[in-house]
Amino acid sequence: MISVDPANTNPHPARTLVMGVVNVTPNSFSDGGMWADPEVAIRHARDLVVDGADIIDVGGESTRPGTERTPEDEELRRVLPVVKALVADGVTVSVDTMRVSVAKAVIEAGASIINDVSGGKAEPDILNVVAEADVDYVLMHWRGQSSTMQSLVDYKDVVTDVISETSQQVDAAIAAGIDRERIIVDPGIGFSKTAEQNWQLIDAVDAFQQGFADLRVLWGVSRKRFLGELLAHNGQDRPALERDASTMALSTYFALHRAWCVRTHEVRGNRDAMDVVARLFS
Numbered sequence: 522m523i524s525v526d527p528a529n530t531n532p533h534p535a536r537t538l539v540m541g542v543v544n545v546t547p548n549s550f551s552d553g554g555m556w557a558d559p560e561v562a563i564r565h566a567r568d569l570v571v572d573g574a575d576i577i578d579v580g581g582e583s584t585r586p587g588t589e590r591t592p593e594d595e596e597l598r599r600v601l602p603v604v605k606a607l608v609a610d611g612v613t614v615s616v617d618t619m620r621v622s623v624a625k626a627v628i629e630a631g632a633s634i635i636n637d638v639s640g641g642k643a644e645p646d647i648l649n650v651v652a653e654a655d656v657d658y659v660l661m662h663w664r665g666q667s668s669t670m671q672s673l674v675d676y677k678d679v680v681t682d683v684i685s686e687t688s689q690q691v692d693a694a695i696a697a698g699i700d701r702e703r704i705i706v707d708p709g710i711g712f713s714k715t716a717e718q719n720w721q722l723i724d725a726v727d728a729f730q731q732g733f734a735d736l737r738v739l740w741g742v743s744r745k746r747f748l749g750e751l752l753a754h755n756g757q758d759r760p761a762l763e764r765d766a767s768t769m770a771l772s773t774y775f776a777l778h779r780a781w782c783v784r785t786h787e788v789r790g791n792r793d794a795m796d797v798v799a800r801l802f803s
């Protein structure tokens with residue numbers, strides 16, 4: 522039974538925003554290689570904006586579990602032309618990076634948000650870079666790099682522990698000088714969490730958002746493996762590119778629970794589904 526906790530009074534817009542994902546990578550888990558060419562990535566990003574994306578999240582390094590790191594010069598080569606073109610279009614650009622050098626360059630190029638899946642743990646100096654710039658900072662719950670993260674799933678209580686650990690990351694960001702209102706928190710679905718733990722966190726959406734009642738919360742579930750496992754058939758997980766309907770279902774759930782924003786590869790269907798739910802519950 523879906524119930525919306527009336528105590529969930531997060532200061533979020535009545536209309537949950539959509540962050541469209543553009544991975545300029547050859548190996549991201551669901552769309553790896555589709556947008557690896559910067560010109561193709563720019564065209565795709567523009568299509569997502571037409572489809573209703575409020576923000577475009579540009580990524581140059583796959584965070585897929587088990588993936589080797591991308592060299593930072595390569596990451597920058599991938600994202601910079603896309604960031605510049607979208608900033609010139611007037612698009613609100615987020616860049617998915619955990620690196621100081623990339624963050625500096627894309628902020629210089631006009632990015633409005635640094636989306637750091639490591640929440641400042643990979644390269645802590647990134648907190649100082651963000652603090653000195655006038656950008657927002659997505660601080661995601663994270664326990665380790667792709668190569669190790671799936672072995673870091675020991676929690677006493679995943680909801681309590683993720684809230685507590687993320688709070689510690691928020692405290693570090695504030696200590697580095699980032700204004701609280703520029704911080705966006707994200708529970709890091711699929712990062713150092715089992716499928717069951719992902720579902721527990723999603724089920725506790727109100728508790729998580731109340732744990733950060735004055736902060737914006739971003740949810741990223743799009744096409745992730747725990748959805749493929751739920752929709753498995755004959756022992757085969759649903760393929761990543763066939764998980765958009767299940768992603769939309771969760772986007773409407775987050776919209777119902779007044780999330781600030783959802784991060785998704787497919788935009789139009791998610792936007793439509795969220796708008797229908799918002800109308801029903803407006």
Ligand SMILES: Nc1nc2ncc(COP(=O)(O)O)nc2c(=O)[nH]1
Pocket residue numbers: 542544549550551552580584585617636637638659661707709710739740741742743784
């Ligand atoms: N803030 C945030 N950033 C992320 N970046 C990458 C991925 C996983 O890879 P993808 O780019 O293919 O979705 N997931 C997240 C997420 O859940 N939250």
